[in-house]
Amino acid sequence: MPRGVVNALTFDVEEWFHAANLGVPRDRWESLASRLDGPIDKILALLECHATRATFFVLGWVADRHPQIVLRIHRRGHEIASHGYWHEPVTAQSRDEFRADLVASKDSLEGITGEALTGYRAPSYSIGKDTEWALDELQRQGFLYDSSVYPVRAPHGRYGVAGAPLRPYRIHPELWEFPLPTVAVFGHRLPAATGGYLRLWPMAVTEQALKQNRRSGIPTVVNIHPWEMDPDHPRWPAPWWRRALHYNNLHGTEGKLSRLLAAYSFTTLAALRESCERQEAVDARPVTRRKSAYAHAGCDHLRGAPIPAAGLDAALVR
Numbered sequence: 001m002p003r004g005v006v007n008a009l010t011f012d013v014e015e016w017f018h019a020a021n022l023g024v025p026r027d028r029w030e031s032l033a034s035r036l037d038g039p040i041d042k043i044l045a046l047l048e049c050h051a052t053r054a055t056f057f058v059l060g061w062v063a064d065r066h067p068q069i070v071l072r073i074h075r076r077g078h079e080i081a082s083h084g085y086w087h088e089p090v091t092a093q094s095r096d097e098f099r100a101d102l103v104a105s106k107d108s109l110e111g112i113t114g115e116a117l118t119g120y121r122a123p124s125y126s127i128g129k130d131t132e133w134a135l136d137e138l139q140r141q142g143f144l145y146d147s148s149v150y151p152v153r154a155p156h157g158r159y160g161v162a163g164a165p166l167r168p169y170r171i172h173p174e175l176w177e178f179p180l181p182t183v184a185v186f187g188h189r190l191p192a193a194t195g196g197y198l199r200l201w202p203m204a205v206t207e208q209a210l211k212q213n214r215r216s217g218i219p220t221v222v223n224i225h226p227w228e229m230d231p232d233h234p235r236w237p238a239p240w241w242r243r244a245l246h247y248n249n250l251h252g253t254e255g256k257l258s259r260l261l262a263a264y265s266f267t268t269l270a271a272l273r274e275s276c277e278r279q280e281a282v283d284a285r286p287v288t289r290r291k292s293a294y295a296h297a298g299c300d301h302l303r304g305a306p307i308p309a310a311g312l313d314a315a316l317v318r
């Protein structure tokens with residue numbers, strides 16, 4: 001097992017027709033065939049081969065129609081977390097709508113696994129400064145971490161909070177934020193190692209993101225969609241530039257995931273959160289600190305660093 005920072009490997013479990021770039025209307029979803037079985041089996045086999053556990057953010061809509069997929073993932077020892085119910089960006093919902101969507105996904109997934117959910121990821125990474133109330137709602141509903149904040153403005157401008165922290169941080173008493181990863185290239189900070197960025201950037205850029213983060217003691221939160229492991233899924237007549245973002249380099253995803261699993265260490269976000277909590281407790285001891293068993297887990301940065309007060313504004317890097 002490679003040494004160094006332990007990263008998190010995550011999958012947003014949704015059908016190809018849920019992807020925001022394609023804009024497939026909700027009333028067409030039931031008429032389109034599911035294509036999740038194949039890519040999920042590929043992912044589970046790769047994870048087993050590399051003895052790696054991962055976090056699967058499952059859409060409630062998918063869980064209600066394919067509970068056996070949720071069970072298959074859960075029985076292999078992976079973490080089940082929520083990706084919301086209807087795949088509606090938080091920015092398009094009122095707080096009441098967000099709460100209802102969140103609770104529906106939580107009820108569905110917990111009903112299948114029999115275990116309490118602790119993690120959430122918003123569709124299209126859509127928690128930002130204008131939707132900070134969503135983090136309050138996650139805390140109220142008993143979630144222990146979120147992984148929805150992209151700490152850089154995305155090139156297409158649809159999400160991202162420029163200047164937000166790059167490292168995991170506590171945003172409420174129980175709620176941690178695990179930001180999505182970035183890479184510094186020629187003085188510019190760009191999103192990396194997630195979805196389209198993993199597919200479209202050369203592998204050298206993705207590996208640069210992991211190496212830069214490792215040097216800074218930051219765990220990289222890699223994210224992949226099962227439809228990105230299914231190059232032959234149907235072509236939907238979306239605008240050309242949206243099709244380009246969605247369909248390009250699908251053939252390369254499986255190889256890139258294999259390469260990452262062979263070269264870097266990954267675990268679930270729940271395990272990473274636990275490590276961060278444990279590291280914080282070790283750091284708070286008023287005695288000479290021994291080398292911690294969790295030091296490798298990417299939380300060294302918390303040593304002596306001020307914990308941001310609640311709220312993204314307070315957490316922004318000045």
Ligand SMILES: [Zn+2]
Nearest residue numbers: 012014123124
């Ligand atoms: Zn999604």
